[in-house]
Amino acid sequence: KPEFDAACQRLIESGLFEGCNWKYMPVSRTGIALMFEVSEAPAQQKVRLTIPGVPDKDLWEWLRANEPLVQPQIPGTEEATRFYTRAIQRFLKKNVVASVHTDLATRETSLVFRPENVPAIEAVKFIGAQAISPATLEKTLAPIAKGSPFTEYDVQQLLDLNIRPMYENLGRLNVRFPSIKAEGGVVTVQVDEGRVYTLGKADTTGTPAGIQPTLPIGEVARWNEIVARFEATTKTLRNQGYLQARYKIDRQLNPAAGTVNLAAAYTPGRQFKFRELKLGGINAAQDSALRRLWALPAGAPINEGYIDDYLRAAFEKLGPEHSGVAHQLEPAGEDAVDVVITFRRK
Numbered sequence: 404k405p406e407f408d409a410a411c412q413r414l415i416e417s418g419l420f421e422g423c424n425w426k427y428m429p430v431s432r433t434g435i436a437l438m439f440e441v442s443e444a445p446a447q448q449k450v451r452l453t454i455p456g457v458p459d460k461d462l463w464e465w466l467r468a469n470e471p472l473v474q475p476q477i478p479g480t481e482e483a484t485r486f487y488t489r490a491i492q493r494f495l496k497k498n499v500v501a502s503v504h505t506d507l508a509t510r511e512t513s514l515v516f517r518p519e520n521v522p523a524i525e526a527v528k529f530i531g532a533q534a535i536s537p538a539t540l541e542k543t544l545a546p547i548a549k550g551s552p553f554t555e556y557d558v559q560q561l562l563d564l565n566i567r568p569m570y571e572n573l574g575r576l577n578v579r580f581p582s583i584k585a586e587g588g589v590v591t592v593q594v595d596e597g598r599v600y601t602l603g604k605a606d607t608t609g610t611p612a613g614i615q616p617t618l619p620i621g622e623v624a625r626w627n628e629i630v631a632r633f634e635a636t637t638k639t640l641r642n643q644g645y646l647q648a649r650y651k652i653d654r655q656l657n658p659a660a661g662t663v664n665l666a667a668a669y670t671p672g673r674q675f676k677f678r679e680l681k682l683g684g685i686n687a688a689q690d691s692a693l694r695r696l697w698a699l700p701a702g703a704p705i706n707e708g709y710i711d712d713y714l715r716a717a718f719e720k721l722g723p724e725h726s727g728v729a730h731q732l733e734p735a736g737e738d739a740v741d742v743v744i745t746f747r748r749k
Contacts, residue, residue, distance in 0.1 A: 411424070527549075
């Protein structure tokens with residue numbers, strides 16, 4: 404029985420289980436059947452292994468064979484992190500460290516395991532680039548990457564954040580970086596620039612009637628410009644009181660035709676109305692003058708653009724002795740807000 408208790412305790416200490424019990428019954432004169440009843444800890448954190456020179460596939464295959472409790476999703480506990488760390492160190496025979504990484508594009512977080520001592524990047528080279536010169540790519544990435552630890556995953560993240568947008572703004576929406584190698588501190592990135600795409604069709608749903616982005620159908624799909632059109636529509640919604648307006652774009656590439664079709668879904672949320680203007684940091688005479696400037700009536704949809712215009716006019720009225728301001732929209736019921744503005748003197 405002490406051995407069974409100790410086995411349950413080891414499972415709990417792994418951080419992968421919240422509970423463990425055992426029971427047994429005799430099945431013969433000399434043997435028993437032993438059953439462990441466990442409840443797994445919720446595993447919601449994605450795991451990423453970034454080991455230079457070791458393909459993820461090889462490491463996961465070894466873990467499946469030798470550490471089957473290590474899965475691509477991990478519970479968010481220190482015990483589980485330690486368990487994974489020991490398992491990966493057993494494969495590498497060297498220390499590893501874990502850190503939380505947030506993908507800025509998807510907002511997805513993952514627990515990243517990498518060696519404790521990773522060589523630093525000293526320089527970056529690009530091969531295979533033509534639409535954008537290698538020198539331009541190197542000038543863009545080198546200052547950001549220099550001194551950073553090298554793993555293929557980390558460099559891929561830098562490429563996605565800094566180099567991919569350059570290509571996508573040329574309409575090259577399927578640019579890839581199929582090879583990322585490091586030797587002596589110099590990282591060499593192979594570029595597959597892909598083809599130029601034109602915008603085929605675009606369907607936008609979820610916006611109130613009459614509010615739609617104007618998109619360059621049939622033209623080169625310069626992604627920064629396309630996103631700017633959707634952002635402009637979002638700004639229009641926010642200026643009509645839809646303060647929680649959001650959108651998501653799904654793009655479907657047709658490599659054979661060289662076109663991209665877009666499906667954009669907006670979530671406008673509730674429409675908020677203006678209730679009251681609250682001013683601070685000014686005297687009574689200034690308060691009276693600034694209130695006369697405010698023209699948005701109570702009950703009208705709150706307009707963020709109007710607030711910006713009002714602040715510029717207010718500073719002109721106040722003069723140079725005021726150099727700062729803090730403003731916020733304060734909830735005033737389910738679908739109303741107060742505009743709270745506090746001016747600061749020099």
